[in-house]
Amino acid sequence: MRILIAPDKFKGTLTGVEAAAAMSEGALRVYPEAVVRTLPVADGGEGTLEAAVAAGYDERINAVVGPIIKPVGAAWAYNAKTHTAVIETALASGYLLSEPTVENSLRAHSYGSGQLIASALDAGATEIVIGLGGSAMTDAGSGALRALGLKLLDSHGNLVPLGGGSLLDVAAVDPSGLDPRLTNVRLRMAVDVDNPLFGYNGAAHVFAPQKGADADAVEKLDAGLRHLASLVRESTGVDIDVSGAGAAGGFPALFLAYTKTTIERGFLLVAEMVGLDAALADTDLVITGEGSLDAQSLSGKAPIGVADAAHARGLPVVVVAGHISVTAAELAKHGVVAAVSATDVAGSSEAALADAARYTTRATSEALNGI
Known part of the structure; x- marks a missing residue:
């Protein structure tokens, strides 16, 4: 199993690198033999x-x-x-x-x-x-x-x-x-x-x-x-x-x-800069996410951009976010097979924000166990 982890930052809690590290830990708990590569992305602004x-x-x-x-x-x-x-x-x-x-x-x-x-x-x-x-x-x-x-x-x-x-x-x-x-x-x-x-x-x-x-x-x-x-x-x-x-x-x-x-x-510019296409050509599963996955995300924010690029290659996509306010059906159109938020795992947004890395790790494991 080759897993590519390509999140944006979780604004206010985790940088893209920190989010990727937390997701990597969660993925390896489920697939300990997997080869995991992290590749943080961004929308062109901070990060x-x-x-x-x-x-x-x-x-x-x-x-x-x-x-x-x-x-x-x-x-x-x-x-x-x-x-x-x-x-x-x-x-x-x-x-x-x-x-x-x-x-x-x-x-x-x-x-x-x-x-x-x-x-x-x-x-x-x-x-x-x-x-x-x-x-x-x-x-x-x-x-x-x-x-x-x-x-x-x-x-x-x-x-x-x-x-x-x-x-x-x-x-x-x-x-x-x-x-x-x-x-x-x-x-x-x-x-x-x-x-x-x-x-x-x-x-x-x-x-x-x-x-x-x-x-x-x-x-x-x-x-x-x-x-x-x-x-x-x-x-x-x-x-x-x-x-x-x-x-x-x-x-x-x-x-x-x-x-x-x-x-x-x-x-698109950041994806080119970090070599996203080449990374997708050498993976079996993609994990992406950001702090708040909402309707605005669906208009082309980084996690959906990653999902669309992966979906075009026929790769399954898992989304992990601090908070998710879009439906599974909406995400499925972008190739997302599972989506879990740190807020749901923690039980409240306050708890998720207080220990974002821990609950991002747990949300990643839960999402992968679900598929």
Whole structure:
């Protein structure tokens, strides 16, 4: 028996690596002679770097400017064989690095993420995967590109301050100082949302309130994003208000105009990065899961992506999650033959959260015993 264990994180309790370890223990209790391989996955946001490291990428740490100026140590990963780097905006420019106040929602920036891109270029990267999510800023990626040489100028030719709250003051975008190495690198933005850059479904209206913005700040941020998009369209002819450009405070937007950037479905990009297809070709059973498996999961989140890929190969799939709120019939359409939650095994969500690894292990054994 060859078992592939490929979970996403159990947000708030277990990382993808920890969840995979707990599931592995549960699987070996039922099939002690099995050959078990763990391959954590992600949707392209938080957990993307961890999945890369678990797949063999080298982890590195650089000191960068955090979203509110204070320096932070931010991890990233590199594969010297493929010259591919992996960066998460959350680790250099994340909301956990910034207190969610109105003031901070306006001045938070992505400069540190740009510094990580520069580090990847220094290492020789020709491809950079950027996991978007968990960000503190709403600056359209302007801070990151400023770390790489872009200039945002006001009507007097002076640099405007960092942060989304200053975008309305931009009179010109000057790309002449951009790092020339950007012309030879492919930037792949991993997203799991379809939000455009601005408007009522855009970066400011949907995500900025979580970062501390009140109604006035949201309107100012949205107006700034709209204004910047207009300037860019006039000067380059590129429309940066596209599906997915609103991810991570609009991080992909300016990159679309000034670099070789693509916006890609997060799970598919991570699956390619960690070699999921090759792993599926060498297994008999797949176990996947996440913290909460719900209706949103069915729209293409990582565990269902894993299940669909396995189902296409005729492989049975077992799902283990912290909580499951979809039916067995719904999961069966994706090749899932058994699904057990840690909450059901523990008897309550409180108990499951208090000892997530233990109950994930037990839920895995129960699910496998059921088939």
